[in-house]
Structure formats: structure tokens, C-alpha cells
Amino acid sequence: MLEARLQHASTLKKLLDAVKELVTDANFECNETGIALQAMDTSHISLVTLLLRSSGFEHYRCDRNSSLGISLASLGKILKCASNEDVLTLRAGENADVLTLVFEAPDSERCSEFEMKLMDIDSEHLGIPDSNYDVVVKMSSVEFQRICRDMSTLSESITIECAKDSVRFMTEGDIGSGYITLKPGMSIDDSEDTSTTIELQQACSLTFSLKYLSNFTKATPLSKTVTLSMSNEYPLLVEYKVNEIGFIRYYLAPKMNEAE
Template sequence: IADFELKLMQIESEHMEIPEQHYKVVARLPSSEFQRICRDLREFGETMQVKASKEGITFSVQGDMGAGNVLLKPREADKPEDKVSLTVHEPVTATFALRYLVNFSKAAPLCGSVELGLGPDAPLLVKYDLENSDNGHMQFYLAPKIDE
């Protein structure tokens, strides 16, 4: 006969509330393409610059091994999940830790497209609407890297 006893831990943690954001740029693109971009650019460096304007959204990485840039321009498609759309109220450039974006992009199989929300000095929103919108959505937020 074995007898075990565990003491309960009381962990105090503050509840983080995320304020409602009105992003200057909202991009919608195929989730598989976002996943491929994050994985490909991870080979070149640790931080990714995202630059969005009316012409398109550019993902850039510069590192010791070299540099990589991917430009996505708005495009129409037969299937809604292959479409790339951009809503730009003002151009935005921000830099983010790529390792977290790679982790966020692992949710790509849940949904055909991903929504990115960008704003100056605002966290990046990575939002996946689940295949059946009645099932809800999954949102990730990532604070931009601050130059020191």
C-alpha cells in the first residue's frame, strides 16, 4: 500500500487584460503561406521586420548567415483562403521575435487564412478564425522589439 500527499500551491498572478486595438494595418493571407514565410526566414536571423503599406506587406530578416525578404502583394483568388487582402490606414513598420511567430504559425492547420493586425508601438495580432466560425477563434499577441 502506497500513500502520497501533495500540498496545494496558492499562486497569485495578475490577470492581464488586452485593450481593444484599432490597427492601422489589417492583413489577411493564407495561413500556410504565413507559416512558410516564418519558417523560411527563421534560417537567417532571430528578428523579423514587418513593413506594411498599400503596395504590400514585406517580411524581412537580416542575420549573420545572410538576409531574406518576402513581399506579399494584395491578390484575388478563386478560393477565399488563397486571397491576400490589405487594409492600410497608414504605413507601419515593426520588428518582432521570429521564434514566437514560428510558434504562432503552427496553428495554420486550424484555418485556411490568418489575420495580422499591425499598429505603431502596438502588439502584433495573429488571429486564426476556426474553420467553423461558430467554434470561435484563436488570437496571439506579440509585443514589438524595442531598439535599445
């Protein structure tokens, strides 16, 4: 038996918006510690992982480990029936073939219940080792989203160059080039919570697909900040913390130089 209650349905709505462009169907792995998702995008170029800790739910019960195969498109259709402020409860019995979603208005005068058919999805869980990154940049998620949007007008690729005193975003296309430099302490809203910080082990410069980075920024409503972890040895890690409940992480390999 799984029963998980979120105080606001908007949390799950935002999480779904953050992954639905990359993943169509996925297994939600449920156990006593929480609910997790891991899936490659349809092109097998990026990887997304999601964790919702049991402690972040208003109520959480999971009697035994279970895997719920879910169509994200179907889930999205049902979630449109919920108001952002509704209390959301997820329920699934043992060996269930449906997931029950209950939406309760805060004033308790309205309660909606939907059942969604579950799927059998073959998926291979990838072990993700702890990595020592060359550089870790924490910055405003809104600023990162804007950079990706602005740079997309010039090119399909973006180079992120990190030094001790700055992080530079560069792109070059047929109509011209663009450069945006952020220095530690900079913030778009004068808030210390969103100021740029750089933890550098060694300088790093890598190029990535703007199409994928722009998709990752759909997680912006979930967090005021985003963390970019880069290394010459590992894929880029883009992480958004989800309040106190968990996180969503995206992994993307850099583009290789044509000369390589």
C-alpha cells in the same frame, strides 16, 4: 455542472498543439457563453487568448461560472488516447477536483472515459482594450507559416513592412538577407478564401521575434487564414479563426531598435 460536447476531438487536439509550447498550465474559464483561456507565456513576452463559444459545441451546459486549472501536458497525454474523429465530451461537477473526458467512436461501439486532476493556478486576468490598428493584413496561414520557417534559417528577427499595395517580410543575418513580398489578391492555392488583403490606415514597419511567430504558426491547422494586426502603439495581434466555434489570438510586442 459543466458539460461540453465537441463533434471532433481533433479540434481540441489542434488547439492544445497551438498553445502548449507557450503555456504549461492555465485556467479554463467556463460560463454560459463558452470556454475561454488567457495566459502569458512562461517568459512573459507573449500573451495568448482562446475562446470557444457555447454555440459552437454540439451540446453545451454550464450552470455556473467556474475556473478549471489544467496542466496542458497532462491534457495532451489524455487526448492522445482519442481518435481525431471521436466525439469528445468534457464534464466537471461543481467545485470538482477532476475533469472527466469521454471519447466516443462515431459508430458508438467504443467509449473511453478518463479523469484528470485539476490544479489550483494563480493567474491575473488582463484587460485587453479594443485597439485601432494602423494596418490589418489577412493572408494564407500556410503561407505565413512558410515565411516564418524560411526566414528562421537566416535570423532570429523578422521585419514586417506594410504599405498600401504590399506587405513585405524582411530578415538579415550573418549568412545574408531575405525578402518576401506579398501583394493584395495573391494566393498560394488560387483560392479567394486565402488571398492576401491589406487594410491600411498608415504605413507601418516593425520587427518581431521569429521564435515566437513560429510558435504562433502551430495554430495553422485550425484555419486557412491568419490575420496580422499591427500598430506602432500596440503589440502585434496574430489571430486564427477556429471554424464557427471561436478563435485563438496571440499578442507580441515588437523588438526595440538598439539605438532606442
